Amino acid sequence: MSDAVALSLDEAGAHALDLVGVGRRFGALTALADITLSVRAGERRAILGSNGAGKTTLFNTITGDFPPSSGRIRFFGEDVTHFPAHERIRRGLRRTYQISLLFDGLSVIDSIFLACRGVSRRRFSLLRPRRDDATRAQAEQLLHAVRLDDARDVAVGQLSHGQKRQVEIALALAGAPRFILFDEPAAGLAPTERRDLVAILTALPAHIGYIIIEHDLDVALRVAERVTMMHNGRIFKEGTPDEIEADAEVQAIYLGGAHG
Amino acid sequence: MSPRAATHLVAGLLLLAYPLVASPFFVFQIGAYSLILGTIALSLMILAGYGGMVSLAQMMVAGVAGYLVAILGTNESGLLGFGWPWWLYVPVAVLIASVVASLIGLLAVRSAGIYMIMITLAVATAFFYFARQNYAVLNGFNGFHGVVPPHAFGIAWRRPIPFYYLCLAVAAAFYAAALYGERSTFGLALQAVRDNPRRMRALGFNVPALRVFAFFLAGVIAATAGVLLVWFNSQISPGTISVAAAIDTLVIAVVGGIRRPAGPYFGALLFAVLQNFAIDLIDPERFNTVIGIVFLAVVLLSPDGLLGLFARLRNAVPTRSFAEPEPARPAGAVPQRSRI
Ligand SMILES: Nc1ncnc2c1ncn2[C@@H]1O[C@H](COP(=O)(O)OP(=O)(O)O)[C@@H](O)[C@H]1O
Numbered sequence: 247m248s249d250a251v252a253l254s255l256d257e258a259g260a261h262a263l264d265l266v267g268v269g270r271r272f273g274a275l276t277a278l279a280d281i282t283l284s285v286r287a288g289e290r291r292a293i294l295g296s297n298g299a300g301k302t303t304l305f306n307t308i309t310g311d312f313p314p315s316s317g318r319i320r321f322f323g324e325d326v327t328h329f330p331a332h333e334r335i336r337r338g339l340r341r342t343y344q345i346s347l348l349f350d351g352l353s354v355i356d357s358i359f360l361a362c363r364g365v366s367r368r369r370f371s372l373l374r375p376r377r378d379d380a381t382r383a384q385a386e387q388l389l390h391a392v393r394l395d396d397a398r399d400v401a402v403g404q405l406s407h408g409q410k411r412q413v414e415i416a417l418a419l420a421g422a423p424r425f426i427l428f429d430e431p432a433a434g435l436a437p438t439e440r441r442d443l444v445a446i447l448t449a450l451p452a453h454i455g456y457i458i459i460e461h462d463l464d465v466a467l468r469v470a471e472r473v474t475m476m477h478n479g480r481i482f483k484e485g486t487p488d489e490i491e492a493d494a495e496v497q498a499i500y501l502g503g504a505h506g
Numbered sequence: 507m508s509p510r511a512a513t514h515l516v517a518g519l520l521l522l523a524y525p526l527v528a529s530p531f532f533v534f535q536i537g538a539y540s541l542i543l544g545t546i547a548l549s550l551m552i553l554a555g556y557g558g559m560v561s562l563a564q565m566m567v568a569g570v571a572g573y574l575v576a577i578l579g580t581n582e583s584g585l586l587g588f589g590w591p592w593w594l595y596v597p598v599a600v601l602i603a604s605v606v607a608s609l610i611g612l613l614a615v616r617s618a619g620i621y622m623i624m625i626t627l628a629v630a631t632a633f634f635y636f637a638r639q640n641y642a643v644l645n646g647f648n649g650f651h652g653v654v655p656p657h658a659f660g661i662a663w664r665r666p667i668p669f670y671y672l673c674l675a676v677a678a679a680f681y682a683a684a685l686y687g688e689r690s691t692f693g694l695a696l697q698a699v700r701d702n703p704r705r706m707r708a709l710g711f712n713v714p715a716l717r718v719f720a721f722f723l724a725g726v727i728a729a730t731a732g733v734l735l736v737w738f739n740s741q742i743s744p745g746t747i748s749v750a751a752a753i754d755t756l757v758i759a760v761v762g763g764i765r766r767p768a769g770p771y772f773g774a775l776l777f778a779v780l781q782n783f784a785i786d787l788i789d790p791e792r793f794n795t796v797i798g799i800v801f802l803a804v805v806l807l808s809p810d811g812l813l814g815l816f817a818r819l820r821n822a823v824p825t826r827s828f829a830e831p832e833p834a835r836p837a838g839a840v841p842q843r844s845r846i
């Protein structure tokens with residue numbers, strides 16, 4: 247094998263996400279312009295930016311909730327730009343939603359069970375899962391991991407806001423995720439719930455990377471190794487949490503309010 | 507025994523005993539007919555109640571199966587009638603009609619709500635006009651008559667009592683399958699797609715494929731009931747699959763209760779009773795007005811149809827004979843049946 251091939255394979259393997267020139271327009275509005283971004287496998291990245299900066303839109307193009315208007319997206323080296331969402335998920339991509347998107351009529355355990363089943367086989371089985379079904383066992387573990395044991399059989403529509411956010415997290419951890427996109431998972435949570443969230447994020451196995459969109463710097467800077475700043479659909483700065491906190495431009499645009 | 511199992515046991519015994527006390531007219535015109543209409547409406551309930559997809563093409567699917575029975579089996583219209591044995595034409599008719607249902611699903615599943623209703627209505631209407639104008643295969647306006655149930659296993663299935671039990675067996679099998687399937691992996695996935703299709707994609711499910719499969723399964727149910735319907739009428743013509751018949755199916759399911767499989771059967775019973783007796787009381791021209799008013803009244807009184815009305819009456823009665831003591835539960839929490 248030549249060195250060049252070895253190098254490119256190695257690079258492809260090392261990156262969970264590679265975005266090149268990704269753009270997205272809504273009519274006349276350019277929500278994303280020319281985003282080029284690479285995230286290593288296992289890396290933990292925070293994206294900061296004011297409301298309307300295009301952060302959620304960026305997630306939507308990566309997961310395939312809708313396609314980008316331009317650019318390419320690679321997931322672990324594979325070009326997934328035109329893959330439907332479910333194909334990307336089956337390859338190990340996961341996400342949570344800024345505004346909970348859950349199944350109000352289903353119980354918590356059934357919702358988590360479906361998340362585990364969605365990335366395994368027999369998704370359309372007409373049989374009830376057996377008592378010793380492996381997916382069932384996974385769902386019970388995950389229920390426990392996000393501390394929802396007490397709400398196991400409650401309809402998701404009846405949960406509190408904080409519990410719904412926990413279900414969001416559980417759905418994103420189902421199966422064997424390789425890379426997760428968290429869209430403002432701490433929004434609206436009480437301080438203790440935030441601590442639980444940080445504990446869950448920091449306890450994730452090292453090979454699972456993620457991008458977290460988070461307005462709360464206390465959370466964001468604690469759970470991320472690198473920070474990307476977005477504004478008006480563009481990336482304008484990238485660095486370690488320390489560099490970002492110290493940066494004068496960032497202070498002016500973003501942190502001014504928080505620290506003032 | 508749970509209250510639910512007890513209710514099912516009592517209902518089952520009543521349905522089995524019904525022909526012992528009822529006249530042949532009641533056994534056939536009310537009993538068998540309600541079970542057939544209820545099963546067609548059940549196929550709609552599964553799509554709409556579990557899947558959030560309202561299809562007006564379920565009566566058409568039943569009609570396709572009915573036409574196939576007339577064409578592949580025997581009829582007295584002097585057109586086609588291949589004379590196949592029942593054990594061959596029944597499964598073939600059901601299978602082809604279910605494939606047709608899947609094709610309708612393929613057209614319809616990328617739209618939702620009112621658009622899905624319009625697409626399925628358009629397909630059903632187109633098939634109605636096609637059937638009326640096609641004399642080469644479907645015998646046009648006249649359709650096929652003399653399409654009767656076979657004589658099999660030493661039983662003349664066209665006689666009212668055997669035919670009633672045949673309809674009861676089919677209805678009970680699909681009803682039980684629906685209750686079981688509600689908690690199957692596919693059943694849960696279908697309900698989840700109803701609640702949030704976008705999230706289901708983000709969990710790795712191929713949502714359009716899932717919906718088309720639901721159309722196929724509902725198609726099997728509607729088609730099997732369609733075979734019974736052509737035997738019940740001993741004929742099939744475009745009238746069977748008219749736009750009015752398509753809408754009757756929707757009315758039956760909604761009035762009975764679209765959320766649970768029992769609903770369509772109650773709706774069908776009410777419909778069959780009104781259809782048979784309203785005509786004695788008033789001039790046939792007014793029949794649709796009476797049906798319309800009764801159904802409007804039920805839906806206005808109870809958005810969950812007859813089932814919702816029964817539940818409210820039950821709750822209004824203070825004594826709870828079979829109920830187990832209610833477990834304490836956190837305020838605001840509604841327990842779901844979860845058996846995964
Ligand atoms: N589905 C959509 N249709 C039209 N405009 C949208 C849509 N989604 C997002 N936008 C617009 O794109 C811009 C970026 O939005 P978003 O990505 O949600 O920002 P952020 O998540 O950074 O707050 C906003 O101006 C928003 O109004």
Ligand SMILES: [Mg+2]
Pocket residue numbers: 301302303344
């Ligand atoms: Mg956002």
